[in-house]
Amino acid sequence: MKQHIAVIGGGVIGLSTAFALIRAGHNVTLIEQNEDVGLGASYANGGQLSYRYVSPLADAGIPRQALGWIMKSGSPVSLRLRVDPTQWRWMLSFLAACNRSTNRKNAKILLQLGLEGQTEMATWRAEGLEGYFWRQAGKLVLYRQNKVFQKAVSTIQNPTLERALSPEDCAKIEPAFAHLAPDLAGGIFSPEDEVADSYLFCRSLKVSLLSNPQFRYLPGKAALKPETDKHCMLTVDGVGYAVDRIVLAAGLNSREIVVPLGIRLPLYGLKGYSLTLRPSPEKLPSISVTDYDNRVVYARLGDTLRVAAMVDIGAEDRSLTPTRLTSLRHLVRRTLPGLNSNNLPDFPWTGLRPATPTGVPIIGHSRYENLLFNVGHGALGFTLAAGSAARITKLIDQAHPEGIQK
Template sequence: MKVLVLGGGVIGVTTAYFLAEAGHEVTVIDRQQGPALETSFANAGEVSPGYASPWAGPGIPVKAVKWLLMKYGPLVVRPAFDPHMWTWLIKMLRNCTAERYALNKSRMVPVAEYSRDTLKALRAATGIAYDERSKGTLQLFRKQKQLDGTGGDVEVLKRYGVPYEILDRDGCIAAEPALAGVREKFVGGLRLPGDETGDCKLFTEKLAELCVARGVTFEYGTTIRRVVRNRNRVVQVGTDKGWRTADAYVMALGSYSAPFMRKMKRPIPVYPVKGYSITVPITDAAAAPVSTVMDETYKVAITRLGDRIRVGGTAEISGFDLRLHESRRRTLEHSVGDLFPGGGNLKAATFWCGLRPMTPDGPPLVGQSELSNLYLNTGHGTLGWTMACGSARVLSDIMSNRVPEINALDLSPDRYVKA
């Protein structure tokens, strides 16, 4: 089958790889001059299935108000006359119940775990290298209340057999020795030893090379103008370089998937939530993190990537605005500087932002759309890197008429069509 994949980020490229492995003829279209140059470019670097949780949960509306008032708060809302923003926010608020949180997390953890295992198998089969480490994630709690509130998450981890450790101060320092100098700033942590880290951009570049070796064609520097449907099928895609046709199409454009779907009168509840990162050169390896530390208070992930520290986080709801706001940089600098002082040179850090494609409930949209030959692989939010390989493998199985190895119904776009 001839397949056209729209989008050359980590989701699009992993999809292309597994489709090519399944024997399909694949072309990838992306407006950038290479792979992973937008949201996949400088994310937090976590492959964290154990940390796969929906943003919508009980208590979030109250917490959101507090976050908005914090000096280094993790949330920013820039109100705009955008009905899609407000519709998405209302749908997200409806998911802020204990029952829906448990359901949504139970849908996210299996695909995240499966994705991590698929990534491991891919690494073993191809030898792909991307500054990867398999040393876990430490969710660090500055307050006892945060540590006491982990019960719900731990129950889900137990249910799915995800390894975890509840740690006191000394346990956190044993996992991350550089924290010894700031032990008074935290009370304990939740460690997820099965989590990994790695450079998403580097991985996507290397995987694109493997795709080419398997016959995949990449059309970079090509802007998609229109996706044209006729009744219940996509018939062609218009680009600035002409029309493209295929037997099947995959929408993997991240946040930009939503505007195209609306134009085809098949809307999906995906909205951009901007995240920021800084990449800090390491000056003292002993004072830098070993793997990933998630600063729970500021919702900031601090990750070791080779000779760099990647610090990613904050949620800014401001539509498709890609402006860099210095206040967000200060939040990231405060978190890493507070926990790992001396680990890196903040003055030499590079500053970046990207648009995370978020669904209101948390799980991504993976599967056939309402159009018979259009498939979706989008809506992964902050977990695109974590879920990329698993989502791609699931979608490849669906498109190849194979039964996926995990329950794909929980990720189907049908959950919104039927709602």
């Protein structure tokens, strides 16, 4: 049954949701408070569509590792403790999820969601969605510690789709990183993983949506408040809008939007950084690479190299922290000396990635019959966007016309 659905949020999650709902025949209004789409956490992320490498951050040993990182300058993770109940609640839940059994359970959930998204994205491309530097480049994860490498190898389920490589094989498959071979324990190569530019993907989705008469783009600030015990009311810049369903996909802003409804979303902003460089084409790596020990990703997007890294826990804004950017630039120069990055301009960016403590996004019904959530994708937003959109669409299509079945 065709419905009128409002999607709050014009990032990669909200736009993907709107696109999937339009394809299913619904009328969709997309609401975005920024001056355009894709300007939040979607703008300059790592660019990797890592469908088979989706293990949550919360895992056994991570708290101990993080303590070591926190004491080191330029570490992958930094922590700034605040007198903030939201931070403490999130961190306690995160610590509770830092065990092997929980990690493996949640990794399976994310893997299934990612693979659903890969299939959905392939369908969208086949139907003509393009213009965002998509490539099936394959992904190589490099490990320096043998114990960590062997642990990763033990999780491989399909050796055809995830291949364990020696340091020498890693150097052959991506020569740009060959000089690291003496320091490596090995690598895992996933030939079917992909790369694309998340911001350009958002732009492509918007262009396609605007060509559909069942779609409306509505700039403004959305707000929700209770209408009855079972339904909530939507306003945009103070003006009420009557719709059949509302999908909240506003990233970290979702947390604030549901406060008037008496709902507490377990989201916290994990601040990440990226650099976009434009070296000579012959110096660009062709394969997407993750430096596991330094938690840095390298992805070729067209004629640029996107380098994304770091998690700052406790950062409250999107300001560019000079010391973190300096550390990232030094790491790029050490890792890829052939780029001559000292002479290259780079374009720094930072964003707050909306994460749940477990790393598993919240996709589904709320206690209000007309409100659904599609939030909490953390650093995997681009990878999980299409799969999440397909699940939301399925939930809406399966719902009874007179109310969501729970």
